[in-house]
Amino acid sequence: MRNTLYIYLASLLMNALFLSIRAEDIHPCSGAGFWFPAGKQELSAAIDGYLNEAKKKETAGSPIALISPHAGYKNAAPVMAAAYRQLEGHSYKRVIILAFSHSLSGFGKISLLPVEGYETPLGTVPIDKKMAEELLSHSDVFISAPAIHMREHSDENQIPFLQKTVKDFKMVSLLVDSLNKETMNKAVDILYPYMDKDTLFVASTDLTHYGFAYDYSPFEGLKGKELAAKIHKLDKDALEIMASADADGFREYINRTGATICGRNPVELLLRILKKQGGAKGEILQYYTSADKSGDYAHLTVGYGAVIFTAPAQSEEPKPKNEEEKKMDTEVKPKIEKTDEEPDPPILTETEQQTLLRLSRDYLHEIVKDRKFKPDISKYDLTPSLKQKSRLFVTLTKDGELRGCIGHVEAIAPIYEAVMDNTYSAAFRDPRFPPVEAAEVPRIRIEISINTPQRRLKDINDIIVGKHGLIIEKGWNRGLLLPQVPVEQGWNREQFLEGICRKAGLPRGAWKEKDTILYYYSSQVFHEK
Structure with a gap:
C-alpha cells in the first residue's frame, strides 16, 4: 500500500513538472536583491562599473560564444565583465543561453520556456518564439518544465550583462541536464544551424566547488598556498581544455578528477557545437576563486573563469594562394577524389622528419619561457608533404619516462601546425603531469607519430x-x-x-x-x- 502511494505521489510530481503547463507570459525575475541589485539604476551602475574595470582584448575574429560564471555579482561579476566586455563593437539579433537547473537533475533532456520574455530590473528581453517552437517540436530532446525555471539563476544572472552589452536582442534560455550520447548528438545537430553571425552562445558555469560543504576535498591535509595551488591547477586545466573546444577531453577530465563544475552539461554541449562548427579559437580571459582574498580554501571555495570563442568574420576573403600551395592542391585533390576511403598521410623523408623534430624542439625551448611565443615558420623548409593535414601525436619523455603525450585523432591541421599544437599540449595540457618547466627541457626527448586514418x-x-x-x-x-x-x-x-x-x-x-x-x-x- 505504501509503495503504491509513493508511486502515485511520484506520478503527480512528474506530471506537474513535465506535462505541458501554461506558463506566464513574462518569466518573473527572482534573483534581484539577492544575486544582484534590485533597483534599475543601482544595477545599471554596478554593471557599468564592472565593465569599465574589465580590459578589452584584441581578438582575431568575431565572438561567437562565451563561457561565463553565474554566482552572485559580489563574487563573480568581475569575471563576467571580462567576458562581456569583449562584445563591445559587436551586435547580435539572438542570444542562446546554455544553463542548467540547480533544483532538479536526472530528467535527461533540455528544458526551455515558450514565454514572451524574461524580466530583470533593466527591462524585459523578448524570447525568440520561432526558435523556441522549433526546438520544442523535437520532443525527444527538448521539453518545457516551468517548475525548474522558477528560481533558476544560472541563466538569469547572465541577462543583465547581456542587456548592457548586446542591448537589442531576442533570447532563448536552455536548461541542459545530463544527456546520454544519443540525445547529446541530436542536441548538437539541432542547435548547430543556429550558430551564425547574428547569434551569440553563452554557456553558464562556475568552476570547482571545493570544501566540506560541497563534499569535495580531494586535497585533504593540504593548507594555505599548497592547497591554493592544487585548486588553481584543477580549474586552470579545465579552462585550458574548454578553450581548446575539446569536448571529449572535457568529459574525460570530469570523469577523472570528479571536479565539481556545476555547469559541466551546458559547457560540454557548447564545446560539441563548436567542434561541429569548426575554426573557433578559444581564449581564457580571467580566473580567480572566492577564497583568493580570504585565504581560507579548505572550507568553502568556488572558482570563476571566463572564456571567449571567436571565429573569422564571414565577410573575410580567403588569402590568395602562392604557387607552392596551388601546386599542393593539384597534387593532393585527385588522390582524394579517386577513392571512397581517406588516404594515408605522406611517407616523410629523413630530411622532413628532422625538420619537424627541429621545429618541435625549437618551439618547446621557447614556450616554456613564454607560452604566447610565435615561431618564425620561414626558417623551416616546409615541403608540400608537411603542409598536408594528418592525424598526429607528440610524445615527450624525460630520462626514459613518459612526460606528456597529446595528439589529434582527426586530420584537422597541416602536419607542421599539428606538431606545434601538440608540442604545446604535451608540455602543458596533459592532465597526468604538471606543466613542463624550462629546467627539464634538456632532458626531454621528442617523438612524433603520424597516424593513418583509423x-x-x-x-x-x-x-x-x-x-x-x-x-x-x-x-x-x-x-x-x-x-x-x-x-x-x-x-x-x-x-x-x-x-x-x-x-x-x-x-x-x-x-x-x-x-x-x-x-x-x-x-x-x-x-x-
Whole structure:
C-alpha cells in the first residue's frame, strides 16, 4: 500500500513538472536583491562599473560564444565583465543561453520556456518564439518544465550583462541536464544551424566547488598556498581544455578528477557545437576563486573563469594562394577524389622528419619561457608533404619516462601546425603531469607519430603488435594507444586489448562486449636521437 502511494505521489510530481503547463507570459525575475541589485539604476551602475574595470582584448575574429560564471555579482561579476566586455563593437539579433537547473537533475533532456520574455530590473528581453517552437517540436530532446525555471539563476544572472552589452536582442534560455550520447548528438545537430553571425552562445558555469560543504576535498591535509595551488591547477586545466573546444577531453577530465563544475552539461554541449562548427579559437580571459582574498580554501571555495570563442568574420576573403600551395592542391585533390576511403598521410623523408623534430624542439625551448611565443615558420623548409593535414601525436619523455603525450585523432591541421599544437599540449595540457618547466627541457626527448586514418577492426587476429595502434569506444568512454606502447610494455595481442580498455577507463575485458567498437591504425614514428 505504501509503495503504491509513493508511486502515485511520484506520478503527480512528474506530471506537474513535465506535462505541458501554461506558463506566464513574462518569466518573473527572482534573483534581484539577492544575486544582484534590485533597483534599475543601482544595477545599471554596478554593471557599468564592472565593465569599465574589465580590459578589452584584441581578438582575431568575431565572438561567437562565451563561457561565463553565474554566482552572485559580489563574487563573480568581475569575471563576467571580462567576458562581456569583449562584445563591445559587436551586435547580435539572438542570444542562446546554455544553463542548467540547480533544483532538479536526472530528467535527461533540455528544458526551455515558450514565454514572451524574461524580466530583470533593466527591462524585459523578448524570447525568440520561432526558435523556441522549433526546438520544442523535437520532443525527444527538448521539453518545457516551468517548475525548474522558477528560481533558476544560472541563466538569469547572465541577462543583465547581456542587456548592457548586446542591448537589442531576442533570447532563448536552455536548461541542459545530463544527456546520454544519443540525445547529446541530436542536441548538437539541432542547435548547430543556429550558430551564425547574428547569434551569440553563452554557456553558464562556475568552476570547482571545493570544501566540506560541497563534499569535495580531494586535497585533504593540504593548507594555505599548497592547497591554493592544487585548486588553481584543477580549474586552470579545465579552462585550458574548454578553450581548446575539446569536448571529449572535457568529459574525460570530469570523469577523472570528479571536479565539481556545476555547469559541466551546458559547457560540454557548447564545446560539441563548436567542434561541429569548426575554426573557433578559444581564449581564457580571467580566473580567480572566492577564497583568493580570504585565504581560507579548505572550507568553502568556488572558482570563476571566463572564456571567449571567436571565429573569422564571414565577410573575410580567403588569402590568395602562392604557387607552392596551388601546386599542393593539384597534387593532393585527385588522390582524394579517386577513392571512397581517406588516404594515408605522406611517407616523410629523413630530411622532413628532422625538420619537424627541429621545429618541435625549437618551439618547446621557447614556450616554456613564454607560452604566447610565435615561431618564425620561414626558417623551416616546409615541403608540400608537411603542409598536408594528418592525424598526429607528440610524445615527450624525460630520462626514459613518459612526460606528456597529446595528439589529434582527426586530420584537422597541416602536419607542421599539428606538431606545434601538440608540442604545446604535451608540455602543458596533459592532465597526468604538471606543466613542463624550462629546467627539464634538456632532458626531454621528442617523438612524433603520424597516424593513418583509423579503420573499423572486424577481427582481433588482424592486430599486428608493433605495427597497429588501437582506438576503443564504448558509450562515452574512449581511449587510444599508439603502436609503440605494447612493444615498450612487452604486451601480446590480448594484453594490448586489455591495456586499451584500461586507458579508456573500462574493465579489462570490455573489448569483448557487443557494444564496444575497436579501430586500428598504423603510424610513422620518429624521434630525436
